[in-house]
Amino acid sequence: MYKSKKNWVVAPVVLLTLLGAVAPAPIALSNVVNAAETTAQTELDAAKSDVTNKIKGLGLSDEATLLTSVKNAETAEDAFVVLKGAYTKAVEAQVTDFNKKADEEIAAINKVENLGDDAATYTGKVTAAKTAVANAFKAFKDGLIVTTKYHDDSIDKDVTRDNYVDQRKAFDAALAKQTPVLTSALAEAKAQAKLNSDYEAKKADVIAQINKLANLTAAEKDVFLSQVSKIDADYDTNLNPDKIDWIKKLQGVLEAAQKANTDKLNAELAAAKAEAQKALNEATSLSATAKSSFQKQIDGLTDPAKADALVKSIKDADAKAKFETYKKNLVATFNSTSLSESQRKDFVNQANNATTYEELANIELAYNDAVTLAQLNTKSLKDLKADVTNKLDNALLFGGLTTLEKGDYQFAVKIADSKDAVINIFKEAQAKSREAISAAKADATEVVNGLKFLSESDKADALQSVQSAKTLTQVKAALDAAKAKDTRIELDGAIKDAKRTVNKMKYLSASSAANLNSRLDAAKNTKEVAQILTDATEQNLVEGLNTTDDIVLARELGKEALNYLPNLSDTEKANSIKDMDAAKDVEGVRSAYETVKTVSEENTKAKEAAEQLAKAKADAVNTVNGYEHLSAEQKADYIAKIKAARNTTELEAAKKAAADAEAKAAAAARALSAAKQEAMTYVNGLKYLTESQKDDFVAQILRASTVDAVASVRRDADNTNFDQIPTTKEFLEAIDSWLKQDEVSNYLNKNQKTALTQAVKDAKDLASMKQAYKDAIAKADAQNDVLVMKELDNLIKEGLYETAKTKLAELRVDANKAKYSSLVDGLLALRDAKAKAQSEIEKADYASAKEKEGLLNSLAKADSIDGVNKVLDQLHALQPAEVVLLYRAYNPNSGEHLYTADKAEYDKLVGLGWHGEGNAWKAASKGAPVYRLYNPNSGEHFYTISESEYNDVAAAGWKKEGVAFYSDNNRGVEVYRLFNPNAKGAGSHHYTTLASERDTLIKAGWKYENVAFYGLK
DSSP, X not given: XXXXXXXXXXXXXXXXXXXXXXXXXXXXXXXXXHHHHHHHHHHXXXXXXXXXXXXXXXXXXXXXXXXXXXXXXXXXXXXXXXHHHHHHHHHHHHHHHHHHHHHHHHHHHHHOTTOGGGHHHHHHHHHHHHHHHHHHHHHHHHHOOEEEEEEETTTTEEEEEEXXXXXXXXXXXXXXXXXXXXXXXXXXXXXXXXXXXXXXXXXXXXXXXXXXXXXXXXXHHHHHHHHHHHHHHHOOTTSOXXXXXXXXXXXXXXXXXXXXHHHHHHHHHHHHHHHHHHHHHHOTTSOHHHHHHHHHHHHTOOOGGGHHHHHHHHHHHHHHHHHHHHHHHHHHHHHTOSSOHHHHHHHHHHHHHOOSHHHHHHHHHHHHHHHHHHHHTTSOHHHHHHHHHHHHTOTTTSBTSOHHHHHHHHHHHHHOOXXXXXXXXXXXXXXXXXXXXXXXXXXXXXXXXHOSSOOHHHHHHHHHHHHHOOBHHHHHHHHHHHHHHHHHHHHHHHHHHHHHHHHTOSSOOHHHHHHHHHHHHTOOSHHHHHHXXXXXXXXXXXXXXXXXXXXXXXXXXXXXXXXXXXXXOHHHHHHHHHHHHHOOSHHHHHHHHHHHHHHHHHHHHHHHHHHHHHHHHHHHHHHHHHOSSSOHHHHHHHHHHHHHOOSHHHHHHHHHHHHXXXXXXXXHHHHHHHHHHHHHHHHHTOTTSOHHHHHHHHHHHHHOOSHHHHHHHHXXXXXXXXXXXXXXXXXXXXXXXXXXXXXXXXXXXXXXXXXXXXHHHHOSSXXXXXXXXXXXXXXXXXXXXXXXXXXXXXXXXXXXXHHHHHHGGGOOSHHHHHHHHHHHHHHHHHXXXXXXXXXXXXXOTTSOHXXXXXXXXXXXXXXXXXXHHHHHHHHXXXXXXXXXXXXXXXXXXXXXXXXXXXXXXXXXXXXXXXXXXXEEEEEESSSEEEEEEEOTTTOOEXXXXXXXXXXXXXXXXXXXXXXXXXXXXXXXXXXXXXXXXXXXXXXXXXXXXXXXXXXXXXHTTOEEEEEXXXXXX
């Protein structure tokens, strides 16, 4: 490279000469050449110096020879060739040394007596290590780059390429990985030789290996262990070992057990792969590339435990692909539309930006509306009326309307006298229908999203079915299908998990395990599965206690069985654990278990009663939702009463009230339909209303949910009509005609009518006439409100707040509206708060059935949101504590251990030189406070759960440092306190959760000060 650089310097001079360029001063060629040679020599010297230093650091035996070669190098490249060779020799020396030791190891293994054919196993390990090191050496040589400087244009600098450090690091890592084999192989070979020749050692090893087989149940292991026991019983040292190879017999049992373990693992793996394959086969929206990728993952699956995650990945990917396909198809539809270009672009943009099925469904709906309206606008009034009337009978277009509501809209179409009016009626009917369906979809979506066992893909499918539903019946069907699938998945998973648990129980006999697994296969619901698990743990307890008098083992079995008893609160479990720990013998443990089992059974009965009530409530809610004539507000009220019921009596009363209301609503619906038709006809006949005003009042009439609400709209129409009469003559005629209507008698009596007639006649001008009318109407409004407020008071008394809210529209005086609106809103807020609190109480697994009953009774009495919050505070007080990591730091100067739940304090101490020892134990997030004090004289910290001790120690001169952490009220893990009477200053107290450490310190002279406080399990 340096020679080529010399030529590069000369070339421009020659080129300039050939081109006839005239230099400002002559340049001597010899000077240019000499300058280049000087540069090359300088760089060569630098390269030699660099290479020399690197070779000296390698410690090679032929270092002098290599340095001579460097000295004689004519170019930098030659020097680096020597360096590369030196690097290779340095590593090769390591390989040679490793191979020498490996060969010695192989020779030693081959000399081990009683190893036999097993020798090949251990020499093979060493040979494999040699091969691995050789491969690492080859990778080192192949990847080693040592060369002279070159110009790196990317950074515009000259750099030297020497990757020895990285290559050596990789080789050293490989060497370090294989080096332990040289010492372990011989030790393993000797251990195997002992097993091959020592019967007792072989027996112990076989038993240990069988017990370690992770896939066999305790009962299955017992089959092989009993074979070992049979061999042991037959074993006779006096028999000729040439005739009976006892060790070989033991090995045969071990190999059979290992095969059973492998077969079981393979069976689980096959089942896991089949489950994943099923998910992939059902993933119809995945691309070929994605399917191929997942297929490779399934084929390469080696751990059954990882199958669930793979299945989830497949389903999630399919859900995403399905969503994108839906979006793509919508965009294609929009791009082929007959709508305007701006509308097309708008719909395409909306679809491309959508992120949920709900958004896409709404966009598709809006698109279909735009197309429908465009088509409707092309029709004549006659054809438009016929088309809209027919469309109103289409269940897919108006699946949220009742039959009566459809009839009302069809009548409105019939009397409409313009295309705009018909289209507005169509839109109004469509909006009302969709409002009902949207509400049902929103409820269904919330339920689907709350289903715990559906995968994201399953949820996506369910939500798509919900969003694509056109009728209330279709929404319900989609929701029912999702809930049924969730229940199936939950049950399948529960059975699968339960079988794993049963098969790992240590003391179940093979027949007991088989019977329990058979019951699990036949389980119809998760409740049955839970009961079978409870039975299994109890059977495991019984069989275990029958085989031991070890109190420690008995306690373990009792606590394991306790964990599967249903419907116990944390406090009840904690009390039972204390009883078991206090038991003196196996019978004491059995008695403690029977006691807590009785509590569990009582709680289960209470829970079943609550579940039956909940099911009855759910059935009642479905019944109310199926009522055709109750308004949405009435349904909400009666459903709220049903959900708030605390017992069967209250529930039956709520159901009867709803049924009675439905019967009244059925009759009212017919009256409402007649009132609407009459009112729409009347409004369309009002002479002084504009067409737009008529359309608006008709729309309000169609939305009205009561006869009184229709009458209120009709009065508003009258007011507007009278206000727009242009002459006194026409006003007098209109008043006279109006006062003759039966409807007016509902809010003006005979004398009031007469007074109004006289006032109008006495009026001097049109404005005075209109004012007389307004005064009469104001009086009528006040009278109206007196009656409406009585009805509101009754509705409020009955707890029908949503119904009352719709009734507010019938109030005509603003002050009355404001008063009752505030009252009703407050009552609705309180009811909502109570409903949420009730739901939280019912879902609180940590509270017993009795505790829940008391809380619900208190909630029913709450008459304010503050009262509701107080009940919730009582509930939250029952909530188990959460884990808080308690850190321990050690002061090497004083010997003190400091405990803190404050990570910032811990980090600060470590930064000051304390030794961070990580987590000491799991403290509780709430419970009894543990106080910390500091002795400014000795530097010691002291901890106590006793507030009186805290105050006494502080009085002796210690500094209070407040609450350091909390002790678990359920006494999960004991924390022992010990005192060193010989210590002076910090470190005289020690805290530990380890009984072994406690006992060791006691033997060393420490004074045991009992349990100081408790950590979480």
